[in-house]
Amino acid sequence: MKPDIYTQVGSIRLERPTMLASGILGISLDVFARLYQAGAGALVTKSLSKEPWEGYVNPTVIGVEAGYLNAVGLSNPGAPYFAKMISSNKTIPIIVSLVGSVEEDFTFMIKQFEDAKILGYELNLSCPHVEKVGLEVGDDPELVKKIVKSVKSKSKVPVIAKVGLGSSDYLDTVQAACEAGIDAITAINTLRAMAIDVETARPILSNKIGGLSGPAIKPIAVRCVYEISSKFNIPIIGCGGISDWKDAIEFIFAGSSAVQIGSVIGEKWIGVFSEINDGISKYMEKKRFSKISEMVGIAKRF
Amino acid sequence: MQRDFDKPTMVKIEKVIEETPTVRTLVFSDDVLSAVLPGQFAMVWIPGVNELPMSVMVYLEKGRAAFTIRKRGVASTSLYEVKVGEYIGVRGPYGNSFAIRQGNLLLVGGGTGLVPLMRLLTFLKKNDNVTVLIGSNTKKEVFFEKMANQILANNKHQVIVTTEDGSYGTAGVVTDVMEKLIFEKKFDAVYTCGPEKMMYKVVQLASSKKIFVQASLERMMKCGIGICGSCCIKEELVCHDGTVFDGKYLLSNKEFGYTHRNKSGIIENY
Numbered sequence: 426m427k428p429d430i431y432t433q434v435g436s437i438r439l440e441r442p443t444m445l446a447s448g449i450l451g452i453s454l455d456v457f458a459r460l461y462q463a464g465a466g467a468l469v470t471k472s473l474s475k476e477p478w479e480g481y482v483n484p485t486v487i488g489v490e491a492g493y494l495n496a497v498g499l500s501n502p503g504a505p506y507f508a509k510m511i512s513s514n515k516t517i518p519i520i521v522s523l524v525g526s527v528e529e530d531f532t533f534m535i536k537q538f539e540d541a542k543i544l545g546y547e548l549n550l551s552c553p554h555v556e557k558v559g560l561e562v563g564d565d566p567e568l569v570k571k572i573v574k575s576v577k578s579k580s581k582v583p584v585i586a587k588v589g590l591g592s593s594d595y596l597d598t599v600q601a602a603c604e605a606g607i608d609a610i611t612a613i614n615t616l617r618a619m620a621i622d623v624e625t626a627r628p629i630l631s632n633k634i635g636g637l638s639g640p641a642i643k644p645i646a647v648r649c650v651y652e653i654s655s656k657f658n659i660p661i662i663g664c665g666g667i668s669d670w671k672d673a674i675e676f677i678f679a680g681s682s683a684v685q686i687g688s689v690i691g692e693k694w695i696g697v698f699s700e701i702n703d704g705i706s707k708y709m710e711k712k713r714f715s716k717i718s719e720m721v722g723i724a725k726r727f
Numbered sequence: 728m729q730r731d732f733d734k735p736t737m738v739k740i741e742k743v744i745e746e747t748p749t750v751r752t753l754v755f756s757d758d759v760l761s762a763v764l765p766g767q768f769a770m771v772w773i774p775g776v777n778e779l780p781m782s783v784m785v786y787l788e789k790g791r792a793a794f795t796i797r798k799r800g801v802a803s804t805s806l807y808e809v810k811v812g813e814y815i816g817v818r819g820p821y822g823n824s825f826a827i828r829q830g831n832l833l834l835v836g837g838g839t840g841l842v843p844l845m846r847l848l849t850f851l852k853k854n855d856n857v858t859v860l861i862g863s864n865t866k867k868e869v870f871f872e873k874m875a876n877q878i879l880a881n882n883k884h885q886v887i888v889t890t891e892d893g894s895y896g897t898a899g900v901v902t903d904v905m906e907k908l909i910f911e912k913k914f915d916a917v918y919t920c921g922p923e924k925m926m927y928k929v930v931q932l933a934s935s936k937k938i939f940v941q942a943s944l945e946r947m948m949k950c951g952i953g954i955c956g957s958c959c960i961k962e963e964l965v966c967h968d969g970t971v972f973d974g975k976y977l978l979s980n981k982e983f984g985y986t987h988r989n990k991s992g993i994i995e996n997y
Contacts (some may be wrong), residue, residue: 501991
């Protein structure tokens with residue numbers, strides 16, 4: 426019998442373990458529908474703010490060794506506009522990513538989505554290139570605790586925190602989120618990085634510093650998932666440089682219940698979702714696993 | 728090599744051609760961009776200013792390519808003002824290209840939308856009978872008429888220029904001339920690039936006569952490689968699925984001809 430590749434991230438059930446990572450392709454419901462058709466188990470939106478954000482001037486995304494460097498600047502149409510856009514959604518499993526500085530930002534945005542059909546929220550506590558939000562929030566465990574508490578008290582759907590590597594110990598951020606009642610953790614976001622053009626001596630990104638994604642950060646992300654999984658009893662979604670089914674399995678063995686796919690889309694396009702799903706399924710058949718949950722975190726037994 | 732490919736390669740501007748008082752062509756040497764397909768674009772970095780998606784202009788010399796730019800906003804004006812000897816960064820080519828048909832071909836371009844069409848001309852076969860419609864608002868803003876005639880020297884062809892103020896060529900807009908042409912003569916394919924309202928009319932006209940038609944679209948672009956999502960038009964990404972789309976598809980896409988997204992992703996009317 427062909428193994429079923431559904432997975433459970435806490436109370437969120439996904440028919441397939443490959444999710445679209447936040448920031449990638451996520452501003453149109455029509456594109457979500459296309460990606461869902463292509464095999465994504467869930468779609469995480471671009472991080473939404475209270476107001477529309479234009480983001481930074483180009484160059485915002487460039488290729489570097491083994492990945493991409495981006496400082497898009499969290500451009501997004503704003504939570505109210507976005508909520509209206511997805512109000513017609515019935516069948517697509519959408520997770521809404523939110524970015525803000527204080528509790529009120531998040532609770533305001535959650536109010537916009539009260540009637541929307543969504544699977545949950547993902548709090549962006551880890552974008553490394555915009556001031557006063559993202560990683561600057563994630564680096565402050567006390568603030569994280571406050572935000573998660575207020576979001577949890579208002580949200581009717583599960584809440585995930587996306588963490589990254591900033592200036593404080595990310596495990597303290599995870600701990601704060603767990604203590605405040607978070608439902609799951611996504612790890613990790615891009616890592617602060619830059620590239621300088623040798624002809625002109627100029628930093629290439631307009632924001633100078635951006636976030637590194639892609640294969641270059643994968644081993645770091647695997648380590649983080651493994652550490653979180655070893656220390657906390659919390660569902661984890663792995664993210665960082667996943668490019669094929671082997672990468673996905675590696676994250677699952679480290680402790681992820683699902684994985685997020687991003688940069689590889691630039692290289693393989695959206696067929697990569699079904700490619701990874703099929704690869705996982707074949708691997709499970711060969712190794713006689715009947716469900717994903719049997720594989721989650723098994724590298725920890727050694 | 729995908730990853731090196733997505734990092735800007737610096738090229739030196741070797742020649743600047745004044746096309747009109749507001750349009751210039753910047754010529755440089757680059758083996759990759761000199762060989763792109765018609766419709767493909769590059770992301771062009773003006774160091775310290777911005778990065779813009781630009782259709783790659785043909786330059787009739789091996790190993791060289793060009794960008795043709797009209798000064799408008801801050802970014803396009805700084806690219807327009809780049810001088811011989813200065814460097815710009817290029818990454819790409821990205822996107823698909825026109826499907827090249829044979830027979831009686833009609834190309835309809837407005838302004839810098841002529842760029843992919845000029846490149847397309849260099850890909851046509853000797854037996855093709857080619858009609859090029861060039862739309863402009865006034866005489867001094869007409870460009871590429873000579874170049875079109877030069878590329879098509881060995882083809883049966885005609886280049887028709889229209890100006891809205893009637894100061895040169897046929898008075899009026901290109902789509903009026905096109906309407907007449909397609910009633911007089913049978914065309915095997917129509918290709919268009921220019922202002923979206925113009926392209927919408929071109930696609931409608933061609934479709935009404937059941938002629939194969941393709942248009943090369945423009946949208947707000949950031950990454951150029953299909954990951955940021957800024958350039959989506961319904962479910963399609965202009966940078967990855969386009970820039971060239973079949974007219975048949977475009978007429979089913981409710982955003983074509985009517986709306987585009989701004990920098991934050993909000994849909995705005997044209």
